[in-house]
Amino acid sequence: MKSLISINDFNKEEMLQVLDLASAYEANPNQPLFRDKVIACIFFEPSTRTRLSFETAANRLGARVIGFSSLSSTSVTKGESLKDTLKMVSNYADMIVIRHSLDGAARFASEIAGCPVINAGDGANQHPTQTLLDMYSIRKTQGTLDNLSITMVGDLKYGRTVHSLLQAMSHFNPRFTFISCPELGIPQEYKDFLDERGIRYEEKQVLEGGFEQADILYMTRVQQERFQDPMEYERVKDLLSLNASMLNGTKPNLRILHPLPRVKEIAIDVDERPEAYYFDQARNGVYTRMGIITYLMNQ
Amino acid sequence: MENEETMEEKKKLKVSAIRNGTVIDRIPANELFHVIEILGLTNGDFQMTFGTNLESKVLGKKAIIKISDKFFEEDDVNRIALVAPDAKLNIIRDYAVVEKRQVSIPSEIHGLARCLNPRCVTNHEPVETRFTTRMSPNGLYLRCHYCEKETSGKNLQIISKNKS
Numbered sequence: 368m369k370s371l372i373s374i375n376d377f378n379k380e381e382m383l384q385v386l387d388l389a390s391a392y393e394a395n396p397n398q399p400l401f402r403d404k405v406i407a408c409i410f411f412e413p414s415t416r417t418r419l420s421f422e423t424a425a426n427r428l429g430a431r432v433i434g435f436s437s438l439s440s441t442s443v444t445k446g447e448s449l450k451d452t453l454k455m456v457s458n459y460a461d462m463i464v465i466r467h468s469l470d471g472a473a474r475f476a477s478e479i480a481g482c483p484v485i486n487a488g489d490g491a492n493q494h495p496t497q498t499l500l501d502m503y504s505i506r507k508t509q510g511t512l513d514n515l516s517i518t519m520v521g522d523l524k525y526g527r528t529v530h531s532l533l534q535a536m537s538h539f540n541p542r543f544t545f546i547s548c549p550e551l552g553i554p555q556e557y558k559d560f561l562d563e564r565g566i567r568y569e570e571k572q573v574l575e576g577g578f579e580q581a582d583i584l585y586m587t588r589v590q591q592e593r594f595q596d597p598m599e600y601e602r603v604k605d606l607l608s609l610n611a612s613m614l615n616g617t618k619p620n621l622r623i624l625h626p627l628p629r630v631k632e633i634a635i636d637v638d639e640r641p642e643a644y645y646f647d648q649a650r651n652g653v654y655t656r657m658g659i660i661t662y663l664m665n666q
Numbered sequence: 667m668e669n670e671e672t673m674e675e676k677k678k679l680k681v682s683a684i685r686n687g688t689v690i691d692r693i694p695a696n697e698l699f700h701v702i703e704i705l706g707l708t709n710g711d712f713q714m715t716f717g718t719n720l721e722s723k724v725l726g727k728k729a730i731i732k733i734s735d736k737f738f739e740e741d742d743v744n745r746i747a748l749v750a751p752d753a754k755l756n757i758i759r760d761y762a763v764v765e766k767r768q769v770s771i772p773s774e775i776h777g778l779a780r781c782l783n784p785r786c787v788t789n790h791e792p793v794e795t796r797f798t799t800r801m802s803p804n805g806l807y808l809r810c811h812y813c814e815k816e817t818s819g820k821n822l823q824i825i826s827k828n829k830s
Binding site for chain 2: 373448449450467468469470471472474475489490491492493555556559
């Protein structure tokens with residue numbers, strides 16, 4: 368029995384296997400392989416994209432879906448512990464998809480449940496299915512995962528998708544450029560991680576074009592609540608915003624990814640550019656999650 | 667180093683010897699009570715003496731603990747390496763040092779330290795903390811098994827256990 372809690376739970380071969388399954392599902396999306404299975408989607412905090420994408424993936428695979436999408440309809444409001452809720456749910460379901468506001472809640476869940484658990488986001492920690500769908504989008508648009516130049520922009524300190532993608536892509540000899548303000552810069556532990564593996568990276572503080580060599584531009588949202596001073600947020604937000612004019616002179620294969628929701632870090636004028644891929648990226652989530660469910664069900 | 671050793675030996679003679687048991691030397695003076703806590707020495711009926719703020723060339727100020735009729739498992743004693751990485755153990759039998767041991771930082775630590783991430787599940791649900799350790803040029807880091815955040819060994823918070 369295997370769970371997917373952190374992107375580090377999958378080795379390179381397992382990641383590629385999931386991506387291959389996702390490609391097959393994109394070609395033929397309706398594959399009712401798991402008609403006899405029940406998948407519990409338990410979302411202790413709100414989510415639109417991830418929950419709907421998981422439920423669509425489960426339905427396309429023929430599984431039945433149970434669960435909840437807010438705390439108010441659960442016994443947690445009566446004081447039930449996370450442990451008891453999970454014990455109960457794992458009696459009903461063949462697989463659990465969990466989102467929770469606490470960091471580490473998904474790992475805890477996988478140790479309690481008697482069935483595979485998929486982490487659909489645990490606080491600020493991990494969101495491994497987003498990482499696999501990012502990888503799927505990268506491979507689909509670039510034809511490969513190897514030797515790519517990846518520029519990451521925005522909240523690189525707290526952005527869980529940034530950290531997980533960096534770890535996952537480390538298997539494929541990437542070259543990173545990190546663009547962020549000092550308050551939201553990439554944490555030292557991730558620089559140590561890259562140094563240990565001999566992966567090249569550079570850091571910049573202002574987004575002002577200069578992506579001539581980039582294959583992937585990975586944008587993230589700068590959240591206002593990270594700043595004590597609202598004026599500082601306003602200043603930083605503008606320094607880390609992308610507009611269409613910055614894309615002149617870039618490589619034709621450059622694609623812009625964003626885990627969404629987007630606020631103002633990508634100007635509307637970028638949406639019509641051929642490099643804009645963030646809405647297609649969201650669609651890839653269903654195929655990738657079908658691949659993940661299949662891979663774990665078959666372990 | 668050799669001079670330090672010689673001096674240490676002389677110092678030991680000034681303190682009353684134990685017949686059987688363990689002497690833990692080279693504890694940073696400010697970590698003495700953490701070491702006592704980690705080893706669960708706050709409970710138990712064995713005789714224990716300790717000295718602190720003793721001069722040490724290596725540590726500046728050091729502490730020393732002597733525990734009669736108490737011997738430790740390697741895994742248990744290695745836990746003190748988190749706060750006293752230079753600690754040395756002398757195993758005493760019939761007034762003679764029969765074994766010397768150096769502590770080493772364990773690769774995994776269970777239930778000893780608190781995760782400093784306030785949003786970590788271990789600070790909200792009844793679950794034992796687990797960390798893996800990593801040495802970097804900046805010192806020791808503990809990575810939480812649950813929230814995956816790293817805590818510097820310098821900021822370590824020991825969970826009170828009172829194990830006998």
